[in-house]
Amino acid sequence: MKIGRLFKAGAVIATMGLSACGTSYTVPSISAGSEAAAKTMFAQERAVTKRRTTSSNAAAARFDRVVSRVKPVAMAFCQQEAAKSGAKPCDLPVLVDTKMPVANAYHTRDGQNRPFVAFTVPMLMQIENDDELAFILGHEYGHHIADHLKKGEQQALAGAILMGALTATSQAYASQGNPYRYTGGDSAEMQRNMALGAAVGQKAYSQSYELESDVLATYITKQAGYDPVKGAKFFARPAAAKTSNGNLSFWGTHPPDAKRLATVIETANAADAGQGLIRKK
Numbered sequence: 001m002k003i004g005r006l007f008k009a010g011a012v013i014a015t016m017g018l019s020a021c022g023t024s025y026t027v028p029s030i031s032a033g034s035e036a037a038a039k040t041m042f043a044q045e046r047a048v049t050k051r052r053t054t055s056s057n058a059a060a061a062r063f064d065r066v067v068s069r070v071k072p073v074a075m076a077f078c079q080q081e082a083a084k085s086g087a088k089p090c091d092l093p094v095l096v097d098t099k100m101p102v103a104n105a106y107h108t109r110d111g112q113n114r115p116f117v118a119f120t121v122p123m124l125m126q127i128e129n130d131d132e133l134a135f136i137l138g139h140e141y142g143h144h145i146a147d148h149l150k151k152g153e154q155q156a157l158a159g160a161i162l163m164g165a166l167t168a169t170s171q172a173y174a175s176q177g178n179p180y181r182y183t184g185g186d187s188a189e190m191q192r193n194m195a196l197g198a199a200v201g202q203k204a205y206s207q208s209y210e211l212e213s214d215v216l217a218t219y220i221t222k223q224a225g226y227d228p229v230k231g232a233k234f235f236a237r238p239a240a241a242k243t244s245n246g247n248l249s250f251w252g253t254h255p256p257d258a259k260r261l262a263t264v265i266e267t268a269n270a271a272d273a274g275q276g277l278i279r280k281k
């Protein structure tokens with residue numbers, strides 16, 4: 001009786017949390033033409049065996065050049081979103097992370113909870129043209145515009161609550177002497193399972209958030225005068241997800257995927273045909 005109520009409460013809260021965390025913008029369905037084009041481009045990009053690396057001087061010049069063109073466009077998209085969904089900072093610092101020794105770009109918050117975007121030096125040296133940097137900056141800004149950090153935290157919380165409720169249920173069963181249930185329930189088990197639930201909750205939407213950021217990046221990149229399809233080819237590159245010391249690189253959190261390139265092609269074609277970014281509500 002009590003167990004059923006507990007489970008239901010957890011499931012309802014978790015469902016509410018997760019369903020509140022869908023995407024804010026329409027991610028287009030992919031036509032056969034875009035899928036075929038993406039597969040070809042993806043294969044071509046993967047077949048390149050020798051990559052160029054940019055010198056650190058050239059990378060720094062590129063960074064200044066591209067950020068100065070792309071950031072104002074990304075800010076304008078951010079301000080449009082803020083007008084609809086509530087105030088948020090839109091003038092984010094775009095920084096070079098000189099410490100992390102792996103190719104990475106990310107959107108996160110600092111110790112004072114202020115959001116920013118950063119590129120590591122190896123990332124800037126692996127980027128081969130301005131379109132790639134423009135697209136990746138648009139993508140990271142897209143995570144900010146579509147509130148993915150906040151949504152990820154809400155999902156983590158919902159997942160933790162659900163797992164906590166399930167753990168409590170199983171522990172309550174155990175305390176009632178059900179012989180088929182694990183009987184070692186304790187607060188450590190509760191904590192472990194809630195952490196697991198948080199991780200599962202956070203992962204649940206990560207793929208749709210990546211695609212949503214790619215859609216935003218396509219519009220931002222185009223409006224800034226760069227080519228999003230050329231830029232998104234960066235995602236086709238194979239690279240180790242982790243460094244030897246276990247740090248997750250850009251490819252660990254953004255797995256290479258022809259579907260992402262297809263989404264960019266589809267969105268760029270729609271934009272060329274006059275279709276603007278579609279906000280769901």
Ligand SMILES: [Zn+2]
Nearest residue numbers: 143210213254
């Ligand atoms: Zn991303």
